[in-house]
Each structure stands twice: as structure tokens, then as C-alpha cells.
Amino acid sequence: MAGPASERREHLVRLAAELFARKGFQATTVREIALEAGILSGSLYHHFDSKETIVDEVLRTFLDDLITRYRAVLERGGDPHSVLAEMVRIGFGTLEPHRAAITVMQNDWNYLRSLPGDRFDYLLRAEDEVERMWVEQIRAGQAAGQFRADVDPKLTYRMIRDTIWVTVRWFRPGGRLDTDSLADHFVKLLFDGLATGERASRPS
Amino acid sequence: MAGPASERREHLVRLAAELFARKGFQATTVREIALEAGILSGSLYHHFDSKETIVDEVLRTFLDDLITRYRAVLERGGDPHSVLAEMVRIGFGTLEPHRAAITVMQNDWNYLRSLPGDRFDYLLRAEDEVERMWVEQIRAGQAAGQFRADVDPKLTYRMIRDTIWVTVRWFRPGGRLDTDSLADHFVKLLFDGLATGERASRPS
DNA sequence: GTCTATATGAGGATAGAC
DNA sequence: GTCTATCCTCATATAGAC
Numbered sequence: 001m002a003g004p005a006s007e008r009r010e011h012l013v014r015l016a017a018e019l020f021a022r023k024g025f026q027a028t029t030v031r032e033i034a035l036e037a038g039i040l041s042g043s044l045y046h047h048f049d050s051k052e053t054i055v056d057e058v059l060r061t062f063l064d065d066l067i068t069r070y071r072a073v074l075e076r077g078g079d080p081h082s083v084l085a086e087m088v089r090i091g092f093g094t095l096e097p098h099r100a101a102i103t104v105m106q107n108d109w110n111y112l113r114s115l116p117g118d119r120f121d122y123l124l125r126a127e128d129e130v131e132r133m134w135v136e137q138i139r140a141g142q143a144a145g146q147f148r149a150d151v152d153p154k155l156t157y158r159m160i161r162d163t164i165w166v167t168v169r170w171f172r173p174g175g176r177l178d179t180d181s182l183a184d185h186f187v188k189l190l191f192d193g194l195a196t197g198e199r200a201s202r203p204s
Numbered sequence: 205m206a207g208p209a210s211e212r213r214e215h216l217v218r219l220a221a222e223l224f225a226r227k228g229f230q231a232t233t234v235r236e237i238a239l240e241a242g243i244l245s246g247s248l249y250h251h252f253d254s255k256e257t258i259v260d261e262v263l264r265t266f267l268d269d270l271i272t273r274y275r276a277v278l279e280r281g282g283d284p285h286s287v288l289a290e291m292v293r294i295g296f297g298t299l300e301p302h303r304a305a306i307t308v309m310q311n312d313w314n315y316l317r318s319l320p321g322d323r324f325d326y327l328l329r330a331e332d333e334v335e336r337m338w339v340e341q342i343r344a345g346q347a348a349g350q351f352r353a354d355v356d357p358k359l360t361y362r363m364i365r366d367t368i369w370v371t372v373r374w375f376r377p378g379g380r381l382d383t384d385s386l387a388d389h390f391v392k393l394l395f396d397g398l399a400t401g402e403r404a405s406r407p408s
Numbered sequence: 409g410t411c412t413a414t415a416t417g418a419g420g421a422t423a424g425a426c
Numbered sequence: 427g428t429c430t431a432t433c434c435t436c437a438t439a440t441a442g443a444c
Contacts, residue, residue, distance in 0.1 A: 008409090024315045026230045029437065043410045045439065081399065107311050109373075111228045145402045155381065155389055156398065162370035163363050169313075170362060177359065185359055193397030194360065195285065198349045212427090233419060247428045249421065 009047050012037055014100075017058040021103035025055055025111065052119065055104065055112070062101035063126045066094055070133050080141030085187050087134065091164040092183035095171055102168045131157060160190065213251050216241055221262045221304035229259055229312040256323065259308065259316070266305035267330045270298055274337050284345030289391050291338065295368040296387035299375055306372045335361060364394065 015036045019028040030051055034041040048054050069090045073083060095102065105123075112120045134157040141147035167182060177185075219240045223232040234255055238245040252258050273294045277287060299306065309327075316324045338361040345351035371386060381389075 022314070023318050024228075024230065024312070026228065027315055027318070030439085031437080039410060040412085041438085042412080042440080046409055049439095051438070103314075107314060108228070110226065110307075110311060111231050114227050114231070141398075145400060147398050148396075148400050151393060151398065152381075152389060155386070156393065158371075158374060159367050159390065159393065162373070163367045166366040166370045167362075169366070177356075182359070185356060186363065189355060189360065189363065189397070190393070191397050191399040192352075193393070193395050194345075194351050194355065195395040196349060196352050234421085235419080243427085244429060245420085246422080246430080250427055253421095255420070 012044070012047055013054060013057050013061070016054045017100035017104065020055060020058065020108070021100035025051075025104060025108040052115070055108070056119065058101050058104060059112075059120075059123065062094070062098045062105070063122075065098065066090075067126065067129060069094075070130065074133060074137075079146065080137050080144055081146045081191070084134075084137050084141065085191075087137065088160065088164065088187055088190070089180075089183045091161075092167070092179040092186070095164075095168060095179045095182075096173050099168055099171070099173070102165055106165060106168060130161075134160070216248070216251055217258060217261050217265070218304075220258045221308065224259060224262065224312070225304035225307035229255075229308060229315065256319070259312070260323065262305050262308060263316075263324075263327065266298070266302045266309070267326075269302065270294075271330065271333065273298075274334065278337060278341075283350065284341050284348055285350045285395070288338075288341050288345060289395075291341065292364065292368065292391055292394070293384075293387045295365075296371070296383040296390070299368075299372060299383045299386075300377050303372055303375070303377070306369055310369060310372065334365075338364070 012033070016028070016033045019032055019036060022028075029041075030044055031041045033051075033054070034044045037044075070087060073086045073090060077083070078086075109123065113123065131154070135153045138147060138153040138156055142149050142151075142153065163186065171177075171179070171182070216237070220232070220237045223236055223240060226232075233245075234248055235245040237258070238248045241248075274291060277290045277294060281287070282290075313327065317327065335358070339357045342351060342357040342360055346353050346355075346357065367390065375381075375383070375386070
């Protein structure tokens, strides 16, 4: 049975997500997932059709939550500078609750997209929708004079996006920096830049 | 035999790198690599001990080149602002010649590091050396007053690094943007920021 | 819902002929 | 340097008992 949500099922998905994140989707065997859950591999197939179904659920859960949060911010409205800052914070904010899913998405995106069939086409669709939301805000900010006009909105979005997500590579909850600090740091850098205005001069 | 460089061998490594980049290391079979080279899988083992040896060579070639380039810039010296900009350009500049290797490094890093043995420990060592080079320049720039003092050097470095490398996900040679444009765009954003100074005001 | 048992296939790697 | 042939292992997935 590959039915809808149940607590048991969600628990199994979480366990699997951790393993996928740690070793990669392909390197994780259904035996390992089952072992982690304290059952045998055959029993997993009572809950899921296939290993792909599991990773599918991992990714959809994350993307649904992410897009819901973005939409909420956009509906509240506000000037582009504030909205964009808020979107950055949302991105970093998902790092903790969805760390495993984001890792899988980063590492196994190419592989999942290379599988035959259209099962993972929604990854592209979600990516497009999110891109539209960001790029729209960047353009609005440029039109309002809040953002410099000489940057490429799409390219800028991609750099922002990548910087946020790729953080899962080294971010560890409970470490030196929490996700709020990361977001603050990045917002500062993104909006105001690294330079002070001093150029090629020695300190006094 | 898993001997040193030969043209044949290097050619095979390049073919394999492309496949690894496209489908991931694990999802690429030795049979596919051999097929691509126009030979049979058994024959590959005349050139390499194992599949791991091949990916090892892919990554070492890239890292050797990268570190050599960084060292050259650092030896030339200069003020931190210029040196950092140059390092950014080097990073983006490797995107084209080493696209496949960088992709593999991004996607399969976790998996390769999770393998038993110390075979891929040099990945960590290389990462550390590169991090030291960057962080040193950022600190120097702060000391010289060229860079703002209220950013974390290590965190800033990581964001820069990630932004550069992760570009391989969507960068395609011959597309709308070449690597020089990417570098210019990023340098602009990194040093001067996205904001204009106008805040929360409507355009006239 | 989990177990036992197993079908089925694929992948990495090897041995030895040519 | 490549081919043929094959070993061995391990993976996903299934069938049916409990």
C-alpha cells in the first residue's frame, strides 16, 4: 500500500530522509531503512511501493512547506527590500526543520531528474514557481530604486538561492551559528556588500 | 595496471567524469564508461584498478589545478580587495575547464567521504588549505579597513565559496553568460551589495 | 503489520585467450 | 590493449505464512 499520511508512515519517511542525506539516495538501501526502523526490508513494502516513493515524499513535504511560507510573505506585501529580506530568512529558516530533505535535493537532484518517466517533474515546476516569486521581487526593487539596476535579476536570484541551500553542507544545528545569525549575516552582505569604500590604501 | 598519466588514460578519465557529473558516481556503471570509450567493461581494468581510482583521478586533477592557481595569485600579492577579486575570478574560471569534476565534487562529496578507508581524506585537506587562503585575505582586508569588520571571515568565505561552486548546477558553456560575466556580476554584488541606499520609499 | 524466503537482476571485478 | 566469459555479491521487490 502506498497510501496517504499516517504517523507510522511519516516516521519512516523521516528515518529514510536522514539516511538519504547522510549517504545519498542510491547508496542507502531499503534494508538499512528497515533496519533503522526495527523491521525487515520486506515489511517496508507494506508502507511504500518503492524506494522512489519514499524519497518522493521527502521532497514533496519540504517543497510544499517552503512554497506555502513564501506565498504567505508575498500575500502580506511590503516594499521589495523588506520582502526580500523576509524571503531570505524563510530560506535559512527551513534549514533546521528540513535539513535532510534539502541535502537530498542538493545531492540527488541530477540523479532523480535523470530517472525515466515524469515522476520527478514537479521538482522543476516547483523550482520555476519559486524563481518567479524571487525574480519578481528583485525587479520590483529595481523599479522602486531600492536595488541597483545594473544587476541581472535572474542571476542574482540564483546566487541567493544557491548560497542559502548549499549551507546545509556544513550547517549543524546547535553549532556556533544558528539559522537566524546566518540569515542576518547574509542579508547584511547581500544588501550592503563587503567593501567599506576604502580602496587599496594602507591603514593609518 | 593503475599507473601514471598516459593520453589514453586521461581520455578515459575525461569520459568518466562527464558520466559521473551527469548521473552521479554511483549511478554510473563501469559498463557505461567502457561503452562510451568503445571498449568492454573488462578492458577498463587494464587501465584502472577500480571505479574509485577513476573518480579519484578526476578530483585530484581539479584540486591540483585550483590550488596551483590560488598560490600563484597569493604569491603575486597586492591589496586584499584586489586579491580577493582575483580569487573569485579564478574560481569562476575553473567552471569551464573543470565543470564535470566540480559537479562530482558537489554531488558525491558526502558519499565519497563516507566510504571506508582514508582514500579520500585529501578532499578535506585540500578544502582546509583553500579555506585558509581565503580567510587570511578576508581578515587582511578587514585589518586594512577595506572590508567591513562586522562580518565573520569564515562564514563569509563559505558563502563565497558555495556561491561560486554551486554555479555548476546551472552554468552551461556557450549560454547567455560566460564565466567572466558571472565573476564580474558576483564581485560587484559581493563588494558593493544589492541595495542603493533608498529604503522603503515609493518611486517618484 | 511483520516475518520468512526467494525471485530477479545488475554491478564491480577477475582470469585467461587473442 | 581488448575480448570472452564468468564469479560473486548485493540490491529491489514479491509471495504468502503468521
